[in-house]
Amino acid sequence: MFAVAATLHPAHAQETQPELKSAPSFVDNFANFNQSRWFVSDGWTNGAHQNCTWSKDLVRLSDGVLSLSFEKRKLKDREFACAEIQTKQRYGYGVYEARMKTGAGSGLNAAFFSYIGPQDKQPWDEIDFEVLTKDPSKVQVNSYIQGKPKNAKLVEVAGGADKGFNDYGFVWEKDRLRWYVNGKLVHEVTNPDELPTHSQKIFFSLWGSDKLTNWMGAFVDPGSKVTMQVKRVAFTALGQPCQFPESLACSISNSN
Structure with missing residues (x-):
């Protein structure tokens, strides 16, 4: 154990998508912890709503x-x-994917998302998969534009997010944003006012709250450690070939 501090139209996308700065495509299967890729949050909270402090000791491989x-x-x-x-x-712009399994417990949030905001001197844009573990049979998809939530929707996770590993992915294009669970399209947005326009970082987090009860449920001390597990994360830029056989970038690039 290692503890650590529907259609992409690739060619068309390359011709018409405006420049949005992006790091290169990658796949991380966590054979090791790539410290040049990942930053581990440690020693602070994201605000009064959070009842826990980020700890590097709780990130393990x-x-x-x-x-x-x-x-x-x-x-x-x-x-x-x-x-x-x-x-x-x-x-x-591209295909963002993660294969993960969550724990369960009221008042907790297990998330895979992209985000940029004031900490990086940018407007708050965000694209989310959040398992509110009070009910791990569902995952909430959402996006934020200029700090305002736009597309919240709860969708079923067949078998439960806590019972096995599931594949979560979103495809972000200039004129469309789509969310997929286990390869199935579960939500789509095309309203230009509801689409992010700023490059973002990729996050995984597990945190709790005793204040956001209407959303996350009443916080209940789980009594023992709760864990979310991630087997793979990938980003495939639009117009790039798919990077592994199970990737959304393989299955939807030639679909209608």
Whole structure:
């Protein structure tokens, strides 16, 4: 165990999509922890809504699986500790994918998402998959434009997000944003006012709240460590070939 601080039209996309700065395509199967790619959040919270402090000790890698955990442990001014990683580089239009499994528990949020905001001197744009683990039979998809939520929708995860590994992916284009669960299209947005326009970092996080009860449920101390696991994450830029056989970029690039 290693502890660590529907159609893409590739050619058309290359011709008509405006420049949106992006780091190169990649696949990370977590054979090791790429410290040049990932930054581990440690020693702070994202605000008063969060009842835990980010801890690098709760990010671990073992046998090709990245684990992010939540546990009862006083850290700074919070009674719980939690985990988050984020890419150091920013990514633009393309296919974003993760294969992951969550824990369960009311008041927790297990998320795979892209985000940019004031911390990087940019407007707040975001694209989300969030498993509100009070009910891991569903995942919430959403996006934020200029800090305002635009497309929240709860969709079913067959078998449950906590019962096995599932594939989550979104395809972000200039004029369209689509979310997929296990290869199935579950949500699509084409309204230009509801589409992000700024390159973003990729995040995984597991955190809790005793304040956002209407959304995440009443917080219940899980009594033991809760973990989300990630086997793979990938970004494939528009117009680039798919990078692994199960990728959305393979299955939808030639569809109608």
